[in-house]
Amino acid sequence: MTGTTSSGGLRLPRYVRESDATRTPLAFPGYRSTGLRAPLRTPVDLPHRLTEITGPVLGEDRVLPRDSDLTWRSDGEAQGQRILVYGRVLDSDGRPVPHALLEVWQANAGGRYRHVVDNWPAPLDPHFDGLGRVMTDSLGRYEFLTIKPGAYPWGNHHNAWRPAHIHFSLFGRAFTQRLVTQMYFPDDPLFGQDPIFNAIPAAARHRAISRYSLERTQDNWALAFEWDIVLRGADQTPFETDDDGDVA
Secondary structure (H helix, E strand, O other): OEEEEOOOOOEEEEOOOOOOOOOOOOOOOOOOOHHHHOOOOOOOOOOOOHHHHOOOOOOHHHOOHHHHEOOEEOOEEOOOOEEEEEEEEEOOOOOEOOOOEEEEEOOOOOOOOOOOOOOOOOOOOOOOOOEEEEEOOOOOEEEEEEEOOOOEEOOOOOOOEEOOEEEEEEEOOOOOOEEEEEEEOOOOOOHHHOHHHHOOOHHHHHHHEOEEOOOOOEOOOEEEEEOOEEOOOOOOOOOEOOOOOOOO
């Protein structure tokens, strides 16, 4: 990370970008919808200004402890394999990012979202809505309890199935600071035919895959998966860009 001084004397951060070999392209032939929404011209990276480093805070006191437990909704327990997902949010030089808001959404154990457009015949779970949020602590750590999501079909190509994954949305200290990404699970047999995962350059794909942790696994209760999120720099986690939009 380096710094530059603005005309008003404020030192603004500038970050070394990841290399082209690990930067996810905006358009990927195997992922059909990118052909409709990827920009035709090369994006221009804009420097940080006051808008990016100041603004209204998100109000961490509005995030409640129960928001990080997705396994209990509507006075009942969700069905499926309980998992503890935990890790750290880090900056490009390895420093923890405290008090960042993480929002997650995912399919249920049968691979179905609680969403009006998801109508494939997998059962809905009345006690699982697939939504959660948590704030990182002073050391950049986060964790939440959920159900391992199932694979599900989608219309990208014949017999297309998405690997199990959890969507993450990360907010900074202002509303303009938001990144979206996906976390996968180790050794998924569907990696090879998933164009969203394979759009990530091969050298960076491991950054999107969580690591099973026997140490944090809770006896007779929940498996544990560790996943650190690096916001930028040479080891940056693969993110969707503003031009990508939401993905399945």
